[in-house]
Amino acid sequence: KEKVEITKAQRALMKVIVDAYNRHKIPQDVAKKLLQDQYSAEENFLLLTEMATSQVQVLVEFTKNIPGFLSLNHEDQIALLKGSAVEAMFLRSAQVFSQKMPNGHTEVLEERIRKSGISEEFMTPMFNFYKSIGELHMIEEEQALLTAITILTPDRPFVKDQQAVERLQEPMLEVLRKLCVLQHPQEPQYFARLLGRLTELRTLNHYHAEMLTSWRMNDHKFTPLLCEIWDVQ
Numbered sequence: 001k002e003k004v005e006i007t008k009a010q011r012a013l014m015k016v017i018v019d020a021y022n023r024h025k026i027p028q029d030v031a032k033k034l035l036q037d038q039y040s041a042e043e044n045f046l047l048l049t050e051m052a053t054s055q056v057q058v059l060v061e062f063t064k065n066i067p068g069f070l071s072l073n074h075e076d077q078i079a080l081l082k083g084s085a086v087e088a089m090f091l092r093s094a095q096v097f098s099q100k101m102p103n104g105h106t107e108v109l110e111e112r113i114r115k116s117g118i119s120e121e122f123m124t125p126m127f128n129f130y131k132s133i134g135e136l137h138m139i140e141e142e143q144a145l146l147t148a149i150t151i152l153t154p155d156r157p158f159v160k161d162q163q164a165v166e167r168l169q170e171p172m173l174e175v176l177r178k179l180c181v182l183q184h185p186q187e188p189q190y191f192a193r194l195l196g197r198l199t200e201l202r203t204l205n206h207y208h209a210e211m212l213t214s215w216r217m218n219d220h221k222f223t224p225l226l227c228e229i230w231d232v233q
């Protein structure tokens with residue numbers, strides 16, 4: 001039986017990541033807005049735009065706090081942010097969607113998202129992902145580390161020094177692996193399940209690109225920050 005123990009250094013790394021993750025949460029008022037009174041598809045869309053824009057700002061701040069990130073080549077920093085922005089948004093969405101809300105709120109939230117001008121064909125994979133993340137009942141350390149690991153994916157387009165990114169991602173993966181063993185002793189395959197979600201996340205990139213095309217056909221407007229991070233307009 002492997003005796004798994006998180007070292008002092010690994011605990012320190014985890015603390016930095018979790019503190020950064022907790023400091024940069026979406027303002028709850030924005031999420032609350034989505035639960036208020038009746039909205040039209042247009043207003044729901046605008047609210048998602050506001051939430052997604054706020055989340056990108058939060059993502060940039062969180063990323064800057066990942067130890068070693070700011071020492072990476074500057075172009076690579078941008079490539080990692082742009083390459084992971086959509087996945088980080090879906091991961092954050094899944095975490096928001098699966099967090100405990102007063103009863104009935106999740107259904108209202110689902111209703112608002114379903115009535116926001118997003119074509120039906122993207123709803124199924126999106127909500128399947130939310131549910132598959134919800135079933136994992138991740139603790140915040142796991143959520144924070146999984147977000148950092150997603151950002152530090154070495155094989156994003158245009159990343160020049162992939163080894164430098166691997167050197168930052170590997171320690172995160174090792175801490176997460178140990179945490180999973182300690183947190184879910186009955187489920188030896190839990191860590192593998194978590195990483196499996198990252199594979200599912202990548203497929204959502206494709207759906208998102210299609211969503212953008214259909215929104216632009218219906219002349220939906222995005223904020224400058226979303227246009228920049230998604231490379232549209």
Ligand SMILES: CC(C)NC(=O)n1c(-c2ccccc2)cc2c1CN(S(=O)(=O)c1cccs1)CC2
Nearest residue numbers: 045048049051052055089092093094096097113
């Ligand atoms: C928490 C934030 C990051 N989530 C969010 O903004 N959501 C949520 C969502 C999911 C669960 C709970 C609360 C909100 C669903 C969707 C989005 C954004 N996208 S988007 O970025 O493509 C978009 C931007 C503008 C128009 S559409 C569409 C789908």
